[in-house]
Each structure stands twice: as structure tokens, then as C-alpha cells.
Amino acid sequence: MSFLTLSDVCASYGASQALFGVSLRLSEGEVLALMGRNGMGKSTTVKCICRMMPAEGQIVFDGHDLARLPSHRAARLGIGLVPEGRRCFASLTVEENLRAAARKGHWDLSRVAALFPRLAERKDQRAASLSGGEQQMLAIGRALMTNPRLLVLDEATEGLAPIIRQEIWAAIARLKAETGLSILVIDKSVRELRGICDSAVILERGRSVWQGAMSDLDDEITQDYLGV
Numbered sequence: 110m111s112f113l114t115l116s117d118v119c120a121s122y123g124a125s126q127a128l129f130g131v132s133l134r135l136s137e138g139e140v141l142a143l144m145g146r147n148g149m150g151k152s153t154t155v156k157c158i159c160r161m162m163p164a165e166g167q168i169v170f171d172g173h174d175l176a177r178l179p180s181h182r183a184a185r186l187g188i189g190l191v192p193e194g195r196r197c198f199a200s201l202t203v204e205e206n207l208r209a210a211a212r213k214g215h216w217d218l219s220r221v222a223a224l225f226p227r228l229a230e231r232k233d234q235r236a237a238s239l240s241g242g243e244q245q246m247l248a249i250g251r252a253l254m255t256n257p258r259l260l261v262l263d264e265a266t267e268g269l270a271p272i273i274r275q276e277i278w279a280a281i282a283r284l285k286a287e288t289g290l291s292i293l294v295i296d297k298s299v300r301e302l303r304g305i306c307d308s309a310v311i312l313e314r315g316r317s318v319w320q321g322a323m324s325d326l327d328d329e330i331t332q333d334y335l336g337v
Contacts, residue, residue, distance in 0.1 A: 189257025
């Protein structure tokens with residue numbers, strides 16, 4: 110049984126329709142890549158899952174009909190979002206950002222610090238003073254502090270220096286290997302996604318055009334739907 114299921118999801122920004130029937134399935138403990146060129150509906154799909162915009166169709170998370178819930182109740186079911194653009198609380202310190210999101214469970218300050226030692230080193234610094242890569246680590250740590258059952262990473266490595274990107278990918282690999290957390294990853298780095306994800310869904314102009322095991326994502330499919 111799927112942990113997260115989207116069936117024929119449609120969504121619009123006013124009169125402009127963005128999704129025309131997105132479907133996907135994610136099993137518990139699975140790492141799924143949501144892929145596609147820019148502007149194909151990936152972030153809109155995330156907004157629908159997290160109930161940040163209205164949608165038609167079916168969105169079911171662990172047996173709960175998300176389409177009927179506001180965003181805060183969807184989050185309480187165990188959906189942790191790392192939003193595109195990081196969006197840390199700039200005026201708060203690293204530790205304050207993490208504590209603000211804390212819910213009881215496996216993830217606490219010490220475990221986040223073990224995953225991202227830089228955050229421990231900078232725990233008393235304001236988020237605004239951090240580098241872009243450090244802010245991204247903080248955004249991931251903040252999402253983990255909610256002790257989610259599903260972690261959604263929307264462009265978690267976008268715009269970061271290569272060495273920082275590799276740190277982020279290594280952290281995601283650790284989450285997969287050590288926690289069994291269900292993860293939905295939106296990213297353009299096909300090579301890194303191949304090394305971490307179990308399966309993938311590709312969007313083209315707001316529609317699901319391919320879903321399968323990551324091992325079945327061959328060069329022809331990649332060129333057709335992800336190539337420049």
C-alpha cells in the first residue's frame with residue numbers, strides 16, 4: 110500500500126492551469142525523485158501535497174485525505190517541508206530556528222548537529238549571517254526537528270557551491286541508510302539522484318509522463334524529458 114498517493118491532481122494559479130493530472134505513488138521508506146525541466150509543475154505539486162494551494166483530484170497520505178485538510182494539519186500528520194529558497198527565520202539564531210520547529214521524537218538538537226556539524230559550530234549565530242549552504246543545512250535540520258514521516262526536499266541543492274552540494278547529498282544518503290525515512294526529492298542533478306533514489310516520476314507540462322524504478326531511467330528517457 111502506498112504511503113503517499115496522488116491521483117489526477119490538477120491545480121491552477123488563478124486562470125492559469127499549472128497541473129493537468131499529476132499522479133504518483135511513494136511507499137513507506139522509499140526515496141522518490143520528482144523530476145522535470147524548469148516550469149513543468151514540480152514545485153506546484155509540492156505545494157499541493159503540503160496544502161499550500163488548492164487542488165482537484167486525490168491526495169492521500171497514510172490513509173488521510175489531504176485535499177480536505179489545511180496546511181498546518183497536513184504538517185501535523187508528519188509531512189516535513191524543506192522549501193525552495195530555504196526561508197529560514199533570519200532574525201533568529203541557528204538554535205532558535207531549530208527549537209521553533211521541534212516536536213517530540215527521534216530528531217533533536219544533538220542528532221541534527223551530528224548530521225550537520227556546522228550547525229553546532231554556529232548555533233548562536235543569526236540565520237541571516239550564515240552562508241547559503243549553511244542556511245540550507247539549517248532548513249533541512251529545521252524540517253527534521255518536526256520529526257516528519259515524510260521529508261519533502263524542494264531543490265535542496267539549487268544555487269549552492271559544488272562542495273556544499275556534495276555535503277547535502279551525503280546527508281540525504283545518510284538519512285536513507287540510517288533512518289528509513291520516506292523522502293520526496295525535487296532536484297535537477299540526475300547523477301546524484303541516481304545514487305540515492307529508489308524510483309522517479311517525471312513531469313512534462315504539468316502531467317506525469319513517466320514513473321518507474323530509478324534503474325529503469327535510461328539515457329533515452331532522460332534526454333527526451335530532462336535534456337536541454
